[in-house]
Amino acid sequence: MAGLTRNSPEVRARLPGERVVFGRSQPMPLDCGVALGPFTVAYRTYGRLNPDKSNAILVCHALTGDQFMADTHPITGKSGWWSNMVGPGLPLDTDRYFVFCANVLGGCMGTTGPSDPDPATGKPYGLNFPVVTIADMVRAQKLLIDHLGIDKLFCVIGGSMGGMQVLQWAATYPERVFAAVPIACAARHSAQNIAFHEVGRQAIMADPEWCGGDYLTQGRNPSRGLSVARMAAHITYLSEAALHRKFGRSLQDRSQLTYGFEADFQVESYLRHQGSTFVDRFDANAYLYITRAMDYFDLAAEHGGILANAFRGTPVRFCAVSFTGDWLFPTRESRLIVNALNAVAANVSFVEIESDAGHDAFLLDVPEFYRMLGGFLSGCAEHRGLDRG
Amino acid sequence: MAGLTRNSPEVRARLPGERVVFGRSQPMPLDCGVALGPFTVAYRTYGRLNPDKSNAILVCHALTGDQFMADTHPITGKSGWWSNMVGPGLPLDTDRYFVFCANVLGGCMGTTGPSDPDPATGKPYGLNFPVVTIADMVRAQKLLIDHLGIDKLFCVIGGSMGGMQVLQWAATYPERVFAAVPIACAARHSAQNIAFHEVGRQAIMADPEWCGGDYLTQGRNPSRGLSVARMAAHITYLSEAALHRKFGRSLQDRSQLTYGFEADFQVESYLRHQGSTFVDRFDANAYLYITRAMDYFDLAAEHGGILANAFRGTPVRFCAVSFTGDWLFPTRESRLIVNALNAVAANVSFVEIESDAGHDAFLLDVPEFYRMLGGFLSGCAEHRGLDRG
Numbered sequence: 001m002a003g004l005t006r007n008s009p010e011v012r013a014r015l016p017g018e019r020v021v022f023g024r025s026q027p028m029p030l031d032c033g034v035a036l037g038p039f040t041v042a043y044r045t046y047g048r049l050n051p052d053k054s055n056a057i058l059v060c061h062a063l064t065g066d067q068f069m070a071d072t073h074p075i076t077g078k079s080g081w082w083s084n085m086v087g088p089g090l091p092l093d094t095d096r097y098f099v100f101c102a103n104v105l106g107g108c109m110g111t112t113g114p115s116d117p118d119p120a121t122g123k124p125y126g127l128n129f130p131v132v133t134i135a136d137m138v139r140a141q142k143l144l145i146d147h148l149g150i151d152k153l154f155c156v157i158g159g160s161m162g163g164m165q166v167l168q169w170a171a172t173y174p175e176r177v178f179a180a181v182p183i184a185c186a187a188r189h190s191a192q193n194i195a196f197h198e199v200g201r202q203a204i205m206a207d208p209e210w211c212g213g214d215y216l217t218q219g220r221n222p223s224r225g226l227s228v229a230r231m232a233a234h235i236t237y238l239s240e241a242a243l244h245r246k247f248g249r250s251l252q253d254r255s256q257l258t259y260g261f262e263a264d265f266q267v268e269s270y271l272r273h274q275g276s277t278f279v280d281r282f283d284a285n286a287y288l289y290i291t292r293a294m295d296y297f298d299l300a301a302e303h304g305g306i307l308a309n310a311f312r313g314t315p316v317r318f319c320a321v322s323f324t325g326d327w328l329f330p331t332r333e334s335r336l337i338v339n340a341l342n343a344v345a346a347n348v349s350f351v352e353i354e355s356d357a358g359h360d361a362f363l364l365d366v367p368e369f370y371r372m373l374g375g376f377l378s379g380c381a382e383h384r385g386l387d388r389g
Numbered sequence: 390m391a392g393l394t395r396n397s398p399e400v401r402a403r404l405p406g407e408r409v410v411f412g413r414s415q416p417m418p419l420d421c422g423v424a425l426g427p428f429t430v431a432y433r434t435y436g437r438l439n440p441d442k443s444n445a446i447l448v449c450h451a452l453t454g455d456q457f458m459a460d461t462h463p464i465t466g467k468s469g470w471w472s473n474m475v476g477p478g479l480p481l482d483t484d485r486y487f488v489f490c491a492n493v494l495g496g497c498m499g500t501t502g503p504s505d506p507d508p509a510t511g512k513p514y515g516l517n518f519p520v521v522t523i524a525d526m527v528r529a530q531k532l533l534i535d536h537l538g539i540d541k542l543f544c545v546i547g548g549s550m551g552g553m554q555v556l557q558w559a560a561t562y563p564e565r566v567f568a569a570v571p572i573a574c575a576a577r578h579s580a581q582n583i584a585f586h587e588v589g590r591q592a593i594m595a596d597p598e599w600c601g602g603d604y605l606t607q608g609r610n611p612s613r614g615l616s617v618a619r620m621a622a623h624i625t626y627l628s629e630a631a632l633h634r635k636f637g638r639s640l641q642d643r644s645q646l647t648y649g650f651e652a653d654f655q656v657e658s659y660l661r662h663q664g665s666t667f668v669d670r671f672d673a674n675a676y677l678y679i680t681r682a683m684d685y686f687d688l689a690a691e692h693g694g695i696l697a698n699a700f701r702g703t704p705v706r707f708c709a710v711s712f713t714g715d716w717l718f719p720t721r722e723s724r725l726i727v728n729a730l731n732a733v734a735a736n737v738s739f740v741e742i743e744s745d746a747g748h749d750a751f752l753l754d755v756p757e758f759y760r761m762l763g764g765f766l767s768g769c770a771e772h773r774g775l776d777r778g
Contacts, residue, residue: 032648131648191632191656192624198657199621201650202664203592206613224595232588232621235581240716243580249687257685259421259520261590261677265684267580268587275591288650295654296646298638327629327716 006280007075007108009117009124009216015074015110017044017067022143030139034130038119041144042110043067043102046086047094049148055386056150057092057377058141059101060158060165063233063290064282066109067101070094075281084365091374096386097154104165105140106132106290108283115216115283126285127213134161134297138168145176152176154384155377159183159362160329161290164297167337170318171299171310179380181373183321184362186333187307187340188298193328196236197291200229204284213285226284227275234274239325239358243267300340307340314341317383318348319376321369325356349376395669396464396497398506398513398605404463404499406433406456411532419528423519427508430533431499432456432491435475436483438537444775445539446481446766447530448490449547449554452622452679453671455498456490459483464670473754480763485775486543493554494529495521495679497672504605504672515674516602523550523686527557534565541565543773544766548572548751549718550679553686556726559707560688560699568769570762572710573751575722576696576729577687582717585625586680589618593673602674615673616664623663628714628747632656689729696729703730706772707737708765710758714745738765 022028023037030036044067049056059069059082070086072079086092092099103111106129114129121128145153156169156177163185170180189197204210207225211218235243247267251257254264263269303309318341322334331352341348353369355361361369411417412426419425433456438445448458448471457463459475475481481488492500495518503518510517534542545558545566552574559569578586593599596614600607624632636656640646643653652658692698707730711723720741730737742758744750750758 127650131650188638190629191636191638191654192627192629194638194654195620195624195632195656195660198652198654198660199617199624202620202661203595203617205650206592206596206617208597228588228592228595228617231584231591235584235588238581240579240581243584247580249577249580249583249690261516261520261594261681263587265580265583265587267584271584271587272591292650301638 007283009115011075012108012110015042016071017042017110019043019110020144020147022140022147028139028143030130030136031133032130036112036130039105039112039140040110040116041102041105041140043100043144044069044071045098045100046070047096047098049098049150050386053148053150054152054154054384055097056145056148056153057097057099057155057157058145058153059086059092059099060141060156060162061101061104062158062160062162063294064278065162066107067103068109069101070099073281076277081363085370085373091370091377092157093374096381097377102141102144104137104290106137106286106293108286111140113283114213114285114289124216126216129285129289131292132289133293134164134168135172135302137293138165138172141165141169142173142176152178154386155179155181155380157181157183160185160359161294163329164294167299167310170314170316171302174314174316177316178384179317179319179376181319181321181376182334182337184323184326184329184359186329187300187337189295190333194295196232197295199232201288201291203228203232204288210284215284221279222284223279226279226282226287229287230278231271231275234271236328237358237360239327239356241325241356242358246270307336308343311341311346312344314344314346316346317380318346320348320350321362321372322352323355323357323359323361324352326359326361328359396672398504400464401497401499404431405460406431406499408432408499409533409536411529411536417528417532419519419525420522421519425501425519428494428501428529429499429505430491430494430529432489432533433458433460434487434489435459436485436487438487438539439775442537442539443541443543443773444486445534445537445542446486446488446544446546447534447542447558448475448481448488449530449545449551450490450493451547451549451551452683453667454551455496456492457498458490459488462670465666470752474759474762480759480766481546482763485770486766491530491533493526493679495526495675495682497675500529502672503602503674503678513605515605518674518678520681521678522682523553523557524561524691526682527554527561530554530558531562531565541567543775544568544570544769546570546572549574549748550683552718553683556688556699559703559705560691563703563705566705567773568706568708568765570708570710570765571723571726573712573715573718573748575718576689576726578684579722583684585621586684588621590677590680592617592621593677599673604673610668611673612668615668615671615676618676619667620660620664623660625717626747626749628716628745630714630745631747696725697732700730700735701733703733703735705735706769707735709737709739710751710761711741712744712746712748712750713741715748715750717748
């Protein structure tokens with residue numbers, strides 16, 4: 001895939017992996033009232049589906065993740081975001097399970113989103129793309145498992161926004177899910193998290209290159225705004241302790257302060273790098289839409305304000321996971337989920353993993369996390385009657 | 390002061406309060422190596438200096454504060470940022486003490502900063518203004534107390550960046566300070582806080598209206614970038630609990646989600662308001678310079694890497710204050726200061742005030758904080774031999 005150095009319509013058309021078109025004859029109704037179709041879902045699979053299709057693990061990706069979780073990323077050339085987790089002999093063991101991940105609706109890696117052409121006009125949707133929700137993302141994934149002939153997912157798993165999708169799956173399609181692992185997430189987005197997202201969106205929309213969302217048609221790109229949005233968000237993914245350990249007040253390539261506005265400190269240089277590389281692989285409008293979906297997420301609100309009602313009578317086996325150093329989705333948010341599940345006597349375990357890495361811990365090789373996850377899946381596999389691979 | 394609706398050179402020339410020009414014959418050396426002069430210090434006084442000039446309290450303001458701490462603000466028309474703290478019968482009792490506050494060097498409320506004319510060219514300094522440090526700000530204040538004939542300040546007090554100045558005062562001019570109250574601050578800026586500042590600076594510098602810092606000369610204004618910077622910073626001033634209590638997920642002027650990018654949630658609307666009003670009273674380049682001064686602050690580094698060395702043999706009486714809900718300058722930062730002071734057997738008390746308001750708690754009417762501060766000052770006044778007012 002050499003030459004795919006930047007996300008663009010041409011690049012997306014050449015991305016590796018599977019894709020399937022839905023909603024041709026019957027558009028898919030969205031929460032906002034619009035019916036969407038046709039639309040594409042791009043996904044990636046690892047391992048093999050067994051004959052009775054009982055070994056499928058759906059991984060739901062986070063805000064800026066994508067389906068290339070265990071591949072070399074086709075644009076950045078880096079390892080997939082869960083390449084330590086998904087593969088032969090790893091916790092999501094591809095010798096045993098069929099593991100797959102679909103780019104979310106509204107995304108920019110092959111599944112239809114605001115940078116794709118609107119069939120009505122042939123031009124990129126831009127802000128004419130309907131605002132989608134976590135439930136809409138899950139609806140699209142449900143069409144995908146129908147298409148794959150999977151009656152019941154062995155497990156749905158994901159961190160951060162991925163965890164929101166896991167909760168939505170369990171709430172909306174409990175009969176289609178055997179086990180669910182919501183990691184480092186919440187049943188609703190907090191005021192502080194909405195606030196951080198709003199800063200990111202305002203940074204994008206303040207960029208004149210954004211052109212009211214119409215930048216693709218006009219051949220422009222709000223990369224500076226998107227870069228600032230990414231920088232602000234990136235701070236929230238790390239803990240203060242991790243930033244201190246990684247960078248402290250160390251200077252970048254210099255022995256003393258320059259008394260200027262260049263990146264004197266390593267942490268500045270690191271953040272600028274995070275911002276500038278992100279814009280090569282991500283679409284600014286997709287960032288607006290996906291953050292909005294997270295802001296709107298409030299599972300209790302869909303169930304009369306009582307979170308437990310989302311899970312009443314659920315047959316799903318849950319394992320909720322949080323990390324001690326995560327201040328974006330702190331442990332208390334996972335406890336609220338576990339409390340709601342306990343209130344309906346659901347089958348639920350809960351593990352708070354010690355880590356000072358911050359929210360990003362779910363992407364890192366944290367041994368206790370890996371052992372626990374592998375163990376939970378093996379236990380569920382036994383209950384599900386999956387043969388040892 | 391009707392008509393002062395926006396900070397500009399014309400408006401600054403008409404601001405109420407005192408001002409004095411320094412560095413005419415002998416420019417003031419700055420940490421960066423440049424000698425600055427002439428430059429203006431604008432300040433505001435409350436109460437009366439007693440005959441032996443022993444009752445002066447210098448208040449040091451924070452990043453976006455100014456000298457109008459107990460006035461109606463001449464631009465916003467709002468009460469001063471410490472109007473509950475400074476006045477007759479209040480903890481900083483103007484019947485008893487002479488309380489004054491100077492706009493910091495690099496600021497935009499009358500003291501010389503990047504938006505003022507460079508004497509060398511007659512045009513606004515812009516990025517030709519030298520990068521100043523907390524120590525430079527304190528040097529300018531020291532010239533001011535010399536000018537006022539104050540041999541020894543009764544107290545230096547301030548929160549956040551104001552607290553940094555308090556520490557710098559005590560370290561650099563211990564013989565000129567009787568008591569020092571550093572509030573909600575740190576002896577050095579953390580990696581996380583540098584990171585947040587860098588996001589704000591990048592938001593400003595990404596705005597094409599910034600024009601490489603030359604916007605005043607070109608008749609433009611990077612207000613969108615500055616607004617985004619303010620929004621990002623504002624989140625860090627509040628606690629998650631305060632945001633949750635104030636806003637939660639409440640919607641703004643509507644009964645349901647709009648499925649769009651307007652401010653659906655009250656917290657979004659609040660943040661946008663914070664951003665848009667800030668740009669009327671603050672200068673974008675001043676924001677760059679003052680955040681940089683905070684980033685550069687590292688009192689231990691000036692003393693061989695050992696913070697205690699900054700205070701060895703100090704005669705100053707210290708009272709350090711932190712707030713439980715402050716995650717920007719958490720209690721552990723104050724403890725490091727107190728530990729250093731204890732290591733040199735300084736006279737120091739330390740109070741951690743219970744408040745879930747976040748960093749902004751030092752600006753709010755927190756009764757325990759007010760009682761404690763009033764008590765500390767009264768005790769010091771007795772030691773100092775100040776008559777009861």
